[in-house]
Amino acid sequence: MLIRIPRGWEIPERDATPESLVFGRRATLKAAAGLGVAGIAPLAWSSPAVAQGLAAPRDARFQPGREITAEKDATTYNNYYEFGTDKGIHHAAQKLPLSPWTVKLDGLVDTPREFALEDLLKTMPLEERVYRLRCVEAWSMVVPWTGFPLAALLKAVGPKPEARYVRFETAAVPSAMPGLRQSWYPWPYIEACTVEEAANDLSFMVVGAYGKPLPPQNGGPIRIHQPWKYGFKAGKSLVKISLVAQRPKTFWESIQASEYGFWANVNPEVSHPRWSQASERVLGSGERIPTQLFNGYGEFVSGLYTGLQKERLWA
Ligand SMILES: Nc1nc2c(c(=O)[nH]1)N[C@H]1C(S)=C(S)[C@@H](COP(=O)(O)O)O[C@H]1N2
Ligand SMILES: [Mo]
Numbered sequence: 001m002l003i004r005i006p007r008g009w010e011i012p013e014r015d016a017t018p019e020s021l022v023f024g025r026r027a028t029l030k031a032a033a034g035l036g037v038a039g040i041a042p043l044a045w046s047s048p049a050v051a052q053g054l055a056a057p058r059d060a061r062f063q064p065g066r067e068i069t070a071e072k073d074a075t076t077y078n079n080y081y082e083f084g085t086d087k088g089i090h091h092a093a094q095k096l097p098l099s100p101w102t103v104k105l106d107g108l109v110d111t112p113r114e115f116a117l118e119d120l121l122k123t124m125p126l127e128e129r130v131y132r133l134r135c136v137e138a139w140s141m142v143v144p145w146t147g148f149p150l151a152a153l154l155k156a157v158g159p160k161p162e163a164r165y166v167r168f169e170t171a172a173v174p175s176a177m178p179g180l181r182q183s184w185y186p187w188p189y190i191e192a193c194t195v196e197e198a199a200n201d202l203s204f205m206v207v208g209a210y211g212k213p214l215p216p217q218n219g220g221p222i223r224i225h226q227p228w229k230y231g232f233k234a235g236k237s238l239v240k241i242s243l244v245a246q247r248p249k250t251f252w253e254s255i256q257a258s259e260y261g262f263w264a265n266v267n268p269e270v271s272h273p274r275w276s277q278a279s280e281r282v283l284g285s286g287e288r289i290p291t292q293l294f295n296g297y298g299e300f301v302s303g304l305y306t307g308l309q310k311e312r313l314w315a
Pocket of ligand 2: 079134135136137230231
């Protein structure tokens with residue numbers, strides 16, 4: 001059978017979610033938010049301690065510089081194509097079984113391991129970081145995430161010297177994720193970064209938000225967040241993290257490399273081919289504010305890119 005993969009410019013507008021369309025949906029968003037979280041099933045965590053919350057001490061190094069986004073906005077306006085291409089997937093996402101959950105660490109490591117989520121929660125150094133998230137579609141939010149440095153997880157398996165990239169793989173559960181039936185997308189959702197980027201202190205494995213376990217619509221039970229990069233780099237509901245020698249072909253890069261590059265560092269001066277990246281719309285207030293180079297995290301990460309000026313470092 002010949003499977004015809006549509007080129008980027010053939011993807012229906014609703015799938016590409018250009019800025020104008022995204023913000024034309026504010027009415028829908030408000031309506032969805034009006035349903036309230038009451039309709040959402042309780043999260044199925046096995047540990048009673050975790051069920052009560054997932055609070056951790058806040059890391060004071062990360063000051064958001066603006067108001068924290070309301071929990072209701074951050075948890076009801078989501079990008080998670082496995083559940084659908086619009087932003088109102090939070091109800092559909094409750095079908096993803098979060099427990100039991102394991103994350104496999106494999107590839108070029110000294111000790112391949114499969115971690116049960118509860119063990120990560122018990123053994124990793126949990127903290128809260130208030131990080132900004134800047135979507136390539138030019139909206140942004142500020143969320144208190146609970147998690148631990150990716151570096152701590154990598155240390156537990158010991159990357160070999162030949163490992164150059166880290167590949168992140170999202171769960172693909174057909175019974176819960178209707179989006180997987182859209183067979184022209186290159187499922188599962190794959191993202192990747194270099195080993196140096198992964199080891200950077202900012203690279204954070206997220207297991208909670210707003211002092212609670214991470215809900216499935218935001219990538220529960222475990223996702224990555226690298227706040228100096230556009231949001232699409234942040235693979236959700238991760239099942240496998242592999243250390244590899246070759247640069248992996250990522251989900252969005254396979255769909256449209258000219259619009260969603262490998263590095264995808266936030267840069268207000270480099271426009272997306274279809275819209276400007278100079279400013280961003282604040283989720284909740286709708287205010288428009290200037291976008292910052294590296295999303296304001298240059299002091300932590302700009303050193304990663306010296307000598308790489310020939311690369312397309314910006315999406
Ligand atoms: N598996 C998976 N991960 C994903 C996505 C997705 O569609 N599937 N969307 C990405 C995009 S484009 C963004 S902006 C962020 C959004 O995270 P949020 O829903 O918590 O705001 O998740 C990223 N991670
Ligand atoms: Mo995004």
